[in-house]
Amino acid sequence: MYRTHTCGELNLQHKGTEVTLSGWVQRSRDHGGMTFIDLRDRYGITQLVFDLETDAALCGEARKLGREFVIKVVGLVRERSNKNPGISTGDIEIEVKSFKLLNASLLPPFTIEDRTDGGEELRMKFRYLDLRRNLMKRNLELRHRMAMEIRKYLDRQDFIEIETPVMIKSTPEGARDFIVPSRMNPGEFYALPQSPQIFKQLLMVGGYDKYFQIVKCFRDEDLRADRQPEFTQVDCEMSFAGQEDILNIFEGLVRHLFSEIKNTNFTGPFPRITFKDAMDRYGTDKPDIRFGMEIAEITEYTRGFGFAVFDNAEYVGSICAENCASFSRKQIDQLTDFVKRPQIGAKGLAYVKYNKDGTIKSSVDKFYDKDVIQKWIGLSGGRPGDLILILAGDRVATQEALSELRLEMERQLRLVKEDDFAPLWVVDFPLFEWDEETGRFYAKHHPFTSPRDEDIHLLDNDPVSVCANAYDLVINGVEIGGGSVRIHDKDLQKKMFEKLGFTDEQANEQFGFLMEAFRYGAPPHAGIAFGFDRWVAVFSGSDSIRDVIAFPKNNSGRDLMIDSPSALAPEQLKELGLSTDRNYD
């Protein structure tokens, strides 16, 4: 037997008990005749004591134990003279009678501490050591707890979890698929699912009116900081349900998790904001509403005063940074550089300093008199002491730049308290997005999203104005989930494919089975999917989803620990009837 207790559970109640513990040597200290070892396992740390006087041989052996050695000890629980209130076992220590070395360890390439000295690449290569750190342990335990609570809530609401296949069929719409060659069907390929979308809709046709699944999905994209080629989704769908049903049930899920996991209970329903309002007020469809600093449009009060930049702009907008009128020239120059970065792309930044004493100083003083500027201040909600920041240009691009500027000001001013959470629903998304480059419409959400009933008549002549029955859940500026009411009528689905530029043949080849299924009594249905990695990251306070995934890949899609992907044995390719045009070496 390796242990009677864990390293996290002993306290004064166990005083005098003989116990067996197993774990890792976290650290070791010699104090004169005594050696102290902190023994660590998943549950905590317990202090071991070896007394040179009582048992010199044992103490000598203990002094040979290095960091991360694995040992089993037998000893007596006793009260510490020097208590440590910082840990749950801080009142006791173990007077060791005997121990056994279970495994030795090389010196780890970085310290197993909260603030480790290891860089990310090194920690990824030795991920099994990185996983020993408290941060990772807390995050993975949180992830487990959240998954358990999601299942508990949905099960209680009569949802059933149904596994959909991982080896499916490639569909060129959307992002790039990862593919899997079939040996038994030469020349043919499976694809890994970007989401179980079509299968969950087929489950609705199959009568499973409340489905969910916590499921891996796959996208072969060029990776950005917060993307992984494989990621986890909480995928949900309901039949005989409309937008209001989905929002109610899943607001309940979000509340349940906040309550159970973060001990946070929200009063009143989550705010709802239309896509248009979100863009107008925050410049983004995933606003962080934990702080104000909303965008004001001042276009009409900037025209006709001879300032060409504003006169020629489609849109002029501002945000008001409280108590920042005292910003230095250098600070404002830095903000200007910030908005001119290619990722943001503004041409410049105008400002108005509304000083504490009521005077006004602006970068566009020479074009606008005080009354006009006072108007801008009024629209921006400025008070004496505030700084108004102004951008101009095309409407959407400028709103998006103002959003970035707003978030940057929050970072500088630290307006948001840690562990403050502000969920909201964004609704009434447009159904289509026009793509200049390819000269065609794309589905803003996906091609199965239903237009609002009242907008269907606009599909032919004014598609840009058609709103979708689609919705996103946003928490703290992070899009946590999104979904829509689906089309369940084969004719409307056909029309949607037409609008998206599919030929009948293409639609049939890729989604023929779904269109066919719609001919056999498809019920009205709607759904939502949550990005589980991101949700856990938001709850854990992590910046990166890599901190909440046990074995993530890096930005080149590589697993540095197992060194994957890798070359295959030539026989494997041969058996699949494949050849690669790259040389192995």
Place this chain on the structure above:
Amino acid sequence: MYRTHTCGELNLQHKGTEVTLSGWVQRSRDHGGMTFIDLRDRYGITQLVFDLETDAALCGEARKLGREFVIKVVGLVRERSNKNPGISTGDIEIEVKSFKLLNASLLPPFTIEDRTDGGEELRMKFRYLDLRRNLMKRNLELRHRMAMEIRKYLDRQDFIEIETPVMIKSTPEGARDFIVPSRMNPGEFYALPQSPQIFKQLLMVGGYDKYFQIVKCFRDEDLRADRQPEFTQVDCEMSFAGQEDILNIFEGLVRHLFSEIKNTNFTGPFPRITFKDAMDRYGTDKPDIRFGMEIAEITEYTRGFGFAVFDNAEYVGSICAENCASFSRKQIDQLTDFVKRPQIGAKGLAYVKYNKDGTIKSSVDKFYDKDVIQKWIGLSGGRPGDLILILAGDRVATQEALSELRLEMERQLRLVKEDDFAPLWVVDFPLFEWDEETGRFYAKHHPFTSPRDEDIHLLDNDPVSVCANAYDLVINGVEIGGGSVRIHDKDLQKKMFEKLGFTDEQANEQFGFLMEAFRYGAPPHAGIAFGFDRWVAVFSGSDSIRDVIAFPKNNSGRDLMIDSPSALAPEQLKELGLSTDRNYD
């Protein structure tokens, strides 16, 4: 709003209530002036009534509704005159006030009934219709319930579920991998995991002492009836645990599921049997112990009487079929044909009829006198009226053939009651298996399995005798789970790879990261994995795992519904730097 209630919940307590229901038309009957429609959803069936006299127009519309049409109805709950005790809603019916057609349906290609007229291929092509059948609904609900209970039990035992990656690295050991070409790393490939084995061991090195995961695994095998290229495993691992800990914890899991799901509580611990005993007594390492008919070895009592077949056999064994002495010549001929089938491969079948009157009639009468035959009868446990069936040949092959014969006799005699369950542990498996064809040892379980401590000294000179710390859980003759204590010592692991014929280089290339991890304080650990599809099938009473998987593939690995795998667009292959030597057409 689509519904106030489901089609499974209304009863006399709702009498007089106005309700809204949505669902599918299961069937429709006209009785004179009345039309009755059975409305179906996931929860049950509710009878709708339309009265020609009260509302001729409505009744006329209702008569146009075909099978599987989707409707929403509003009506009044009233007591039925003609109650149906067979269904939960059998006391009431709905007097329909109005209804709305939500979607029409073509006539389904097979009936949506428990005993459908659809063949398997047709049902797979229209799986979304097959899923509407009660059998599939019960099985998928059972599957969900079992997954929930597994998670509940393991969570209570402090296990945490951790997701391991789906895109990993190909390792030629074991079955064939499915592979995934990497676009970002040209010429390189990921593989889909055959199991999370290595990752769960790395989690143990990482300090997560109680891990589990309900997870998809993948094997590119030539498919047999009960195999799927993707299947689901309940994957578990513990640190600081030996065989006894695993058997205790997971016997608890199995008991929990039997108790919660099947309302079956076993008294006393599950039986344990060694691999050797299982082979000797049942001819298989997954014995069905719900009935006796154990194998008896009679080799030594068959030699030296001049019957060459027995004299030359390594092994002669028998089973005793109770009350079958009256079997006809034809029945015995059929059994002979059965054991001579190539899958079983026996050369012939000898028998002894121990008649009710005490007389004996045997197919080998002329070689053996009554005393000798009486000895066989005694060893086989025969009583007057029984039939002794005897096979001879090589030991293992003959035991296996006797096992098949034993199962065939059970099928003929129906010795087992439905819903009778007999779980047991099989232990003390050999560590190695010798493969004649390749002339090398293979790991009976897998290369990470630890030999028993007391057998380690045999590794070099007598590897065949080395027993592994490995165990299987068997229920009703089906292997439901298996696992082992793992090697955690790098030197022993290295030795194991040597014994399995790996060069240092191969071992390093494929498992270098695991060997490396073992150098940094790997704890003793052990684990088990359950075949979830099979477990659900056993609990559901299904013969095939296809009946407990929502969207299974057929024996050629094809999904007939979505027609996958399929050819790719040439650009997709080009982007991956791949070409296939098969022609598309």
